[in-house]
Amino acid sequence: MGKKDKTMRKYLLRRFLTMILTVFFISIITFIIIQLPPGDYVTNIINRMVSQGASSPSPEDVALLRKIYGLNDPMPVQYMKWIEKIIFQGKFGYSFTYQKDAIEIITARLPASFVLSLSSFMFVWIISLPIGIYSAVKKYSVGDYVVNFIGFVGLAIPSFLLALVCLYVSYKYFGVAAIGLFSKEFQNAPWSVARVIDLLKHLWIPMIIVGISGTAGLIRTLRANLLDELNKPYVDTARAKGLPEARLLWKYPVRHALNPFISTLGWMLPGLISGEVIVAIVLNLPTSGPILYNALASQDMYVAAGFLLLLSTLTVIGTFISDILLALLDPRIRFQ
Amino acid sequence: MLKLFKRKKSVVAQGGDTESLQVEVASQWKLMWWKFRKHKLAMMSGVIVIILYLMAIFCEFFAPRSGFTNNSKYALVPPQAIHLLMDGKVGLYVFGYTYTRDPVSLQRIWVLDKATIIPVGLFVRGEPYKLWGLIPGDIHLIGARNTEDPFFLFGADRIGRDVFSRVIFSARISLTVGLVGVALSFILGILVGGISGLIGGTLDNIIQRIIEILISIPTLPFWLALAAMVPINWSPLRTYFMISMILTLLSWMGLARVVRSKFLAMRNEDFVLAAQLDGCNNMRLITRHMLPSFMSHIIASVTLSIPGMIIGETALSFLGLGLRPPAVSWGVMLQDCQKIVAIANIPWLLAPAGAVFITVLAMNFLGDGLRDAADPYQS
Numbered sequence: 001m002g003k004k005d006k007t008m009r010k011y012l013l014r015r016f017l018t019m020i021l022t023v024f025f026i027s028i029i030t031f032i033i034i035q036l037p038p039g040d041y042v043t044n045i046i047n048r049m050v051s052q053g054a055s056s057p058s059p060e061d062v063a064l065l066r067k068i069y070g071l072n073d074p075m076p077v078q079y080m081k082w083i084e085k086i087i088f089q090g091k092f093g094y095s096f097t098y099q100k101d102a103i104e105i106i107t108a109r110l111p112a113s114f115v116l117s118l119s120s121f122m123f124v125w126i127i128s129l130p131i132g133i134y135s136a137v138k139k140y141s142v143g144d145y146v147v148n149f150i151g152f153v154g155l156a157i158p159s160f161l162l163a164l165v166c167l168y169v170s171y172k173y174f175g176v177a178a179i180g181l182f183s184k185e186f187q188n189a190p191w192s193v194a195r196v197i198d199l200l201k202h203l204w205i206p207m208i209i210v211g212i213s214g215t216a217g218l219i220r221t222l223r224a225n226l227l228d229e230l231n232k233p234y235v236d237t238a239r240a241k242g243l244p245e246a247r248l249l250w251k252y253p254v255r256h257a258l259n260p261f262i263s264t265l266g267w268m269l270p271g272l273i274s275g276e277v278i279v280a281i282v283l284n285l286p287t288s289g290p291i292l293y294n295a296l297a298s299q300d301m302y303v304a305a306g307f308l309l310l311l312s313t314l315t316v317i318g319t320f321i322s323d324i325l326l327a328l329l330d331p332r333i334r335f336q
Numbered sequence: 337m338l339k340l341f342k343r344k345k346s347v348v349a350q351g352g353d354t355e356s357l358q359v360e361v362a363s364q365w366k367l368m369w370w371k372f373r374k375h376k377l378a379m380m381s382g383v384i385v386i387i388l389y390l391m392a393i394f395c396e397f398f399a400p401r402s403g404f405t406n407n408s409k410y411a412l413v414p415p416q417a418i419h420l421l422m423d424g425k426v427g428l429y430v431f432g433y434t435y436t437r438d439p440v441s442l443q444r445i446w447v448l449d450k451a452t453i454i455p456v457g458l459f460v461r462g463e464p465y466k467l468w469g470l471i472p473g474d475i476h477l478i479g480a481r482n483t484e485d486p487f488f489l490f491g492a493d494r495i496g497r498d499v500f501s502r503v504i505f506s507a508r509i510s511l512t513v514g515l516v517g518v519a520l521s522f523i524l525g526i527l528v529g530g531i532s533g534l535i536g537g538t539l540d541n542i543i544q545r546i547i548e549i550l551i552s553i554p555t556l557p558f559w560l561a562l563a564a565m566v567p568i569n570w571s572p573l574r575t576y577f578m579i580s581m582i583l584t585l586l587s588w589m590g591l592a593r594v595v596r597s598k599f600l601a602m603r604n605e606d607f608v609l610a611a612q613l614d615g616c617n618n619m620r621l622i623t624r625h626m627l628p629s630f631m632s633h634i635i636a637s638v639t640l641s642i643p644g645m646i647i648g649e650t651a652l653s654f655l656g657l658g659l660r661p662p663a664v665s666w667g668v669m670l671q672d673c674q675k676i677v678a679i680a681n682i683p684w685l686l687a688p689a690g691a692v693f694i695t696v697l698a699m700n701f702l703g704d705g706l707r708d709a710a711d712p713y714q715s
Contacts, residue, residue, distance in 0.1 A: 018545070018548070021545075021549070022548075022549045022552055025549050026549075026553060029553075029558070033558075033561045033562065033565070036562075036565040037565055152697065152700060152701070153697065155700060156643070156693055156696040156697040156700055157693055157696075158647040158650065158651060158692065158696070160651055160654065161650075161670075161689045161692060161693065164670070164673055164679060164686065164689060165686070165689070167676055167679055168679045168680065168683055168686065171676060171679070171680045172680060172683075269552075269554075270551070270552060270553060270554040270555060271554075271555075273554035273556075273557070274554045274555050274556030274557065275556075277554075277556050277557055277560070278556055278651055278655070281655060282674075292557060292560065293560065293655065296560055296561055296564035296657070297564060297656075297657075299564075304561060304564075307557065308557050308558065308561055311554055311557050312552075312553055312554060312557070315552060315553070315554050316552050319552050
């Protein structure tokens, strides 16, 4: 027992360190992206002031401003300052468009992103598990072919096109556009049971759209894994010993086939987040997608960077959790 | 080889069946082809993909008119259906248009006019063009016999450009962005994967960690971020290559992993050792001995990664962060569909979405078939 704990702890530690390293790496990439657009923070401020009618500041003032904002420091120092503020003060930098710190905009939007991604995630899991098992057990049946076909189609439709088609269908045939996460009367209302119900009424469409390709992929993986398992001799042995088919299926092959299933969940997360961002832009959902898009379009770099950083971190944490689940389920993983 | 030869001889001596004989002597590519041929869906998809690329190459010929000519007289006309029978005889035709005015908004409301019949022909002379900007011509695969007549199979857009022609013209960019991107990731994947797999040790470890990190990044937000940084005043060609590079940047890792695992598996094969003992240098060892033996696998993985790039370009251009007009790609065309009102009233502007769907589906099936065929010895 003690030995098992030790390997598990070691594995956890290693995975945790990788996670930190990944987030660090992503933060560097994000920082580089903020630096990419022409001009810096100070030129931005000046442009804004000039466009509002102020006279152009003298070169000395510009130099002073640069010094105040630390723009003369070498890149690594600037990076350290940026990341330090994020970690210790929770400040992501000033947003020009919104006239406040980026963190306020992010915290207003990120929870909805999280809810949408999480529900898509659940949707993927709940739908693909029974269908994948059915498809493997009833191999080459009509149902299997139908599932396969839908799976291929689901993989081939990019989520944002599906969202467009959904918009068209909902507007044309139901008279309402499937836009947003709340009805008008609940848009700015405080949280209540009625508001949650209203949210659920709107949530399912984007949830399905975001989850559909993940579902298709997962069904295929599960089917392939289960087919491999079902051909193994131990299944024949169990059957020969008279184990009821349902129990046999659930107790051994399904459990075994679930292993790659959970690791795929970790792999799927980047896709889900990507899908969430673009579908949200099309359907105009109050999640991070549209804000990230606007921030990038108007080069409001600190907001964009904050979203990039937090969305990626969310993904990395999700992958971390799925790896730990995997290690809990399958002791062999810990020794690799 | 000798063993093979002997077996062949004995089969001949026994008058054995020729089919198994063929399998014994067939080249790897021939075996692949035989296996691929059995996969009906993949064959069909392969044909569709070839047709799509032909359309992209010769789009001036396939499209009834250029994707840029606008005829504002016919702005926003709905699609026409091609009819086969004319007065009991076989003959292609479409109906013309007529319009009424909306009493409130005074906008034109187009309807198909069953009274006017516009004869349509194959290989008709129409709008003159220059194929690839070089070869002049005026023959179009399909078009109205009288060039002046309206012929809009997929309807027209806001300024009266033919959507059907534009979808075909878009194929040139949309289909090749994937190819350029895949070519880049192919080079990067083989280089990094090869180094990682051949040299091994610490370097391999570091490269693998980096790949792991890159894979865990959600692609789309970073694609958006990078694409948003491409200056607006860049020429379409420069933007095009930049977008391909951006798409590559976060998608070469899968290929690198495949290459690495193949190199690792192959490092201990006898023929590699033999080549090394014969004094092959590393470059020759890789290009002449190792690469050919898993080329088929790579081709399959490459085919499977093209659809992702096509979707990526479409998404970026759709959001206005990728290619911009006057360049025309499926994503650029879909920009017109961003407003709900547009989709509701002019649904034919969604036509490029259908093109993307067909392309991606066909490519997926083709890649699947290739992947199965890449292992000809596996039943």
